[in-house]
Structures are given as structure tokens and as C-alpha cells.
Amino acid sequence: MDEPPSSWIPVSDDPLRDLVTRLLWVLLLLVINALFVAAEFSLVSVRRSRIVQLASEGNRSAQAVQRAQEQLRQFLSTMQACITMASLAMGWIGASQLAPVFAILLAQLPWALPVGSANLLVFLGLVYLQVLVGELIPKTLAIIYAEQTALSLMGVTSQLRWWLRPLVLLLDGSANLILRALRVPIPDSATLFNAVTAEELQLLIAATGESGSLEAEERELLTNVFEFGETVASEVMIPRTSIDAINETATVQDVLLAVADSGHSRYLVIGESLDDIRGLVHVKEVVAALGRGELSIETAINSFIRPAHFEYESKRVGELLSEMQQQHRAMVVIVDEFGGTAGLITIRDLVEEIVGRISDEVDADDEPDFQVVDERTTIIQAQVDLDDVNEKLLLALPIQDDYQTLGGFVIYQMQKIPQVGERFVYDNIEFTVMGIDGPRLDRIKMHILEPVATTES
Structure with missing residues (x-):
């Protein structure tokens, strides 16, 4: 039987022992890869305000994290270089060291397998381990335990940043040249940390509200803050x-x-x-x-x-x-x-x-903006914003520049100042004027009508 190719890993007469040795090398590289992935994701996931607090208290690990956050591009480049080198080294061991030994073991099986089976099996196995152990697990743990992970790994990664600085500068410089040639703006560390837009934050608030992570009152308060800046x-x-x-x-x-x-x-x-x-x-x-x-x-x-x-x-x-x-x-x-x-x-x-509305002892006797009569009927103050009516009753009444309140909507639809008791139907909702104060509408009753049953001929 042919001997496997020469290797920097010692080769013995026992193929099983050689396989275990090479698997241990693969495992070591997987762990190294996982540590770099965890360091990368923990740094971008950890709360910056918390790191600033710990650093101000004299925590040296937090100070190292803070320095890395201030030079985020260089740190991420270092981690990517280390991850790439670990992945390539693992692939090299798989192709040149692990596959030949695995082929010897397969040759001892009672059934015959194609010549390329060892290479394919080693490739699939390494891909599985790399994605699972080298990426998914450390990434998830780093996001969940961002603070602990960042503080624990920053000492080692800081040393690597110093040793790999020439390589990182070369890579960053090359990337910048290509980006400039493509007319792409080069972001700095501050831009990377503030990459979340107001629209994305609003979507995040909506998503966390739907998932139950935020109480309804908390979600409404945060939403009001964003809408406040756009209100006139x-x-x-x-x-x-x-x-x-x-x-x-x-x-x-x-x-x-x-x-x-x-x-x-x-x-x-x-x-x-x-x-x-x-x-x-x-x-x-x-x-x-x-x-x-x-x-x-x-x-x-x-x-x-x-x-x-x-x-x-x-x-x-x-x-x-x-x-x-x-x-x-x-x-x-x-x-x-x-x-x-x-x-x-x-x-x-x-x-x-x-x-939201602030009521004191004097306001306690005032009529509420929304008075629920039954599941289909609500009496609403005419001065309530139509936006609030839509949000409260889950409706989509149209809003135009001609009006902003429920009373304005009623007057616009009726094209006159109505009297008490007058009503109209819009989009399967019956609007009834319940009270007026001079020329101003006071209270409106909204009743959702039963859907009309249709019969097929």
C-alpha cells in the first residue's frame, strides 16, 4: 500500500493514531477560530455605555475593549485575518494531512469505496464543524454574553492586533484603494457604531412590542418620542x-x-x-x-x-x-x-x-377621550386626533390637510356643521353626533355595523 505524503505532523505505523492526531489539530484550529469569532461579535454587541462605565472605574479589560471600539475597523480586520488563517490552515490539514490518513482507514473496510470518497467526506465533515463549532455556537454565545466575552478575550486579541499590525495595515490600505476606485465612502469607527437609523430603531421597537419584550406603555412611549420630532x-x-x-x-x-x-x-x-x-x-x-x-x-x-x-x-x-x-x-x-x-x-x-394624557384632581371628573359602550360602539371626544382614533380602534380612516381631528373628519364628510343626532356611514362605520358646543362638535359615537350577508343566486 502507498505511503501517505510527507507531513510536518509525525506519521506512525498506526493509521488510527495518525487520524486522532490530525483531528486534534483540527479541533485546536476550530477553537482558535471560535475565539476570534466570539471576540469579533462580542465587541460589536456589547453595550458601549456599560464599557465606558467600567473603564471609568479602572477596569483594565474594559479599557482595552474601549480602545478596540475606538479603532473598530482595525480590530475587525485583525479578527478577520485570524479567522481566515485558521480556516485555511484547517482546510490545508484536511486536504494534505487528514484525507490521506482517512483514505488508509477506508481501504481497510470490507466494502470498496471510490478513490475520492476520503476527500469528499473530509470536506463535508470540516464544513459541518467549521459552521457549527467555528461560527454559529461562538457567535450566539458572544451575542448573549457580550460583556463577559469581550472582557475575557480582549487581552489576547489586543496582543494579536499588535503582532499583526503590518498585515492589517496592508489589508486596510488595499481595501481603501479599491473602495475609492469604486467611489464608495469609507466609514470610520464612529459611523460603524452609529449605523442604525431612526427608521430601523422604530422597526425594532415595533418588533419587540409584538414579541412581548416591551410592554404596551413602553412601546407607546418610545414611539411617541420618535414621532415628536416630526410633529408641528x-x-x-x-x-x-x-x-x-x-x-x-x-x-x-x-x-x-x-x-x-x-x-x-x-x-x-x-x-x-x-x-x-x-x-x-x-x-x-x-x-x-x-x-x-x-x-x-x-x-x-x-x-x-x-x-x-x-x-x-x-x-x-x-x-x-x-x-x-x-x-x-x-x-x-x-x-x-x-x-x-x-x-x-x-x-x-x-x-x-x-x-400621554396627564390628569390631576381637577381633570378626574372630565369625560374620557374614549368611552367604550360595547365591542362595536365607542363614544369619542371630537377634538381627539384622527391618528389616535385609528391607532386605538385599529382603523384606517383617511387623514388629509383639511382636518386633523375626528370632529374635522365628520365635518369634512358631511360638508356642513351637523346638529345633534345627525349621522352618516363611512366604510361600514356609523358616525353619530352626540353633542355640540356652539359651532364646535363635542362628542361622536362610532358604531361598527354588522357585515351585510350576501347570498349567491
Whole structure:
């Protein structure tokens, strides 16, 4: 029988012993490959904020991880070079060292096999082990135990980065030349770590919400944060028709009566109309002066009027909230393109866009926005945004520039200001006007009709 080719691995007269020796070499290379894969995935999976915290506490392993994250491209290139060398070495052992020994063992079997069987079996076996032991298992463990894995392996990998630095620089330089020739931008480490877009984060929030990893309240809060930046003032303002204002000729008694009626802490002060805004008055200042005996209930409020601040209805609420915080403004008047009063916004309105409706003792007796009558019927406040109606009732009512609220949708569909009791049907949903407040709709009943049964002729 022919002897196997010369080998740097010692060859004995026992084929089985030679096979075990070469398998041990393969196993060693698999472990090395797995460690490099684990180091690579743990570094990109570990929470960067946690590493910064540990590094600031003096953890040397965390400091090594932090340095690797700051030079992420070089680190990934080093790991890829090591993984590639380990994989090629394992393939070399399989082709030149393991297959001949395996062929000797196959030749001793009582049944005959084709000459190339040993090479094919060794190839399939190595592919299986490489994917399972060298890739899938270490990758999964590194993602699950990212912090422990990164801290444990960074010492060894840091030394390798130093030894392989010339090779890595050569590889990176070659890759950069090719990318530049293809007009592809070369990302830096910061770009690699911030590669997740806002849209991808929103998809991730939706996916984790559906899987149950996030509670409904947590999912809604995160979604509101993303939507907040795209919202404009006209979408969240208190509309002109809902503004409670007092006249510039009002007295302290008029202010107290307004507080008893609506409970606000600030009121706009107007002249002839809401388009003639003279300023605003703080109830706290009026009550404090009244308590000190500096005025009577018949005193005019002129001396308490402060300047009002104005913003256009196209203003992004994210920018508006930041400005109101910096300039210590609790209320802003929203004007349209012609300078007329369109509505007003308070700090509370903006905060509620993120955290949801905030109710205090005064609000406890207010009617809820959604009052469920039965599984098919809901009574809704007409001022509720149509977006919220669609989300709450799982509907797809159309939204246009002409309206934003449920009441606006009803008026748009009926092409008039309806009276109490008037109704119409849209997309198998019956809308009934339950209440009005002057020209403004107050409550709308939505009833999902039973599907009409069709009979085949």
C-alpha cells in the first residue's frame, strides 16, 4: 500500500493514531477560530455605555475593549485575518494531512469505496464543524454574553492586533484603494457604531412590542418620542375655538370666576377678539396680591398683564419645547400665516405628546377621550386626533390637510356643521353626533355595523 505524503505532523505505523492526531489539530484550529469569532461579535454587541462605565472605574479589560471600539475597523480586520488563517490552515490539514490518513482507514473496510470518497467526506465533515463549532455556537454565545466575552478575550486579541499590525495595515490600505476606485465612502469607527437609523430603531421597537419584550406603555412611549420630532405646532395646539381668554377690561373677580370655571393657571388677555391679544395674566400673581390685601376683587388686572409670545403653526414641536424650556415660557400663542390666532400651546401639551394624557384632581371628573359602550360602539371626544382614533380602534380612516381631528373628519364628510343626532356611514362605520358646543362638535359615537350577508343566486 502507498505511503501517505510527507507531513510536518509525525506519521506512525498506526493509521488510527495518525487520524486522532490530525483531528486534534483540527479541533485546536476550530477553537482558535471560535475565539476570534466570539471576540469579533462580542465587541460589536456589547453595550458601549456599560464599557465606558467600567473603564471609568479602572477596569483594565474594559479599557482595552474601549480602545478596540475606538479603532473598530482595525480590530475587525485583525479578527478577520485570524479567522481566515485558521480556516485555511484547517482546510490545508484536511486536504494534505487528514484525507490521506482517512483514505488508509477506508481501504481497510470490507466494502470498496471510490478513490475520492476520503476527500469528499473530509470536506463535508470540516464544513459541518467549521459552521457549527467555528461560527454559529461562538457567535450566539458572544451575542448573549457580550460583556463577559469581550472582557475575557480582549487581552489576547489586543496582543494579536499588535503582532499583526503590518498585515492589517496592508489589508486596510488595499481595501481603501479599491473602495475609492469604486467611489464608495469609507466609514470610520464612529459611523460603524452609529449605523442604525431612526427608521430601523422604530422597526425594532415595533418588533419587540409584538414579541412581548416591551410592554404596551413602553412601546407607546418610545414611539411617541420618535414621532415628536416630526410633529408641528398645529397638530398639538389647543385650537382657537377652545381657548379660554379674558378681556383686558376684566377685574380680579373676573379672573377668579374664570379659574372656578376652567381651572387654568394662565389666561390670554384679549382686546376686541382673539386676534387682538394684549398679553397673558398669571393667576398666581393675582391671587398672591389679593391675599396680601394689595387689591380688591374690583381691581382691574391691567398691571398684571405680561407680554405674550408667538410662534407659527409650522414650528416643529421639538424645537418649540427646547426654546420654551430655555426661555422659561409656559405658554405660547400659535399664529397662522396671516398673523391670526390659530391656537395656543403649553408645556403640558408638549409633554403629553410624549408621555400621554396627564390628569390631576381637577381633570378626574372630565369625560374620557374614549368611552367604550360595547365591542362595536365607542363614544369619542371630537377634538381627539384622527391618528389616535385609528391607532386605538385599529382603523384606517383617511387623514388629509383639511382636518386633523375626528370632529374635522365628520365635518369634512358631511360638508356642513351637523346638529345633534345627525349621522352618516363611512366604510361600514356609523358616525353619530352626540353633542355640540356652539359651532364646535363635542362628542361622536362610532358604531361598527354588522357585515351585510350576501347570498349567491
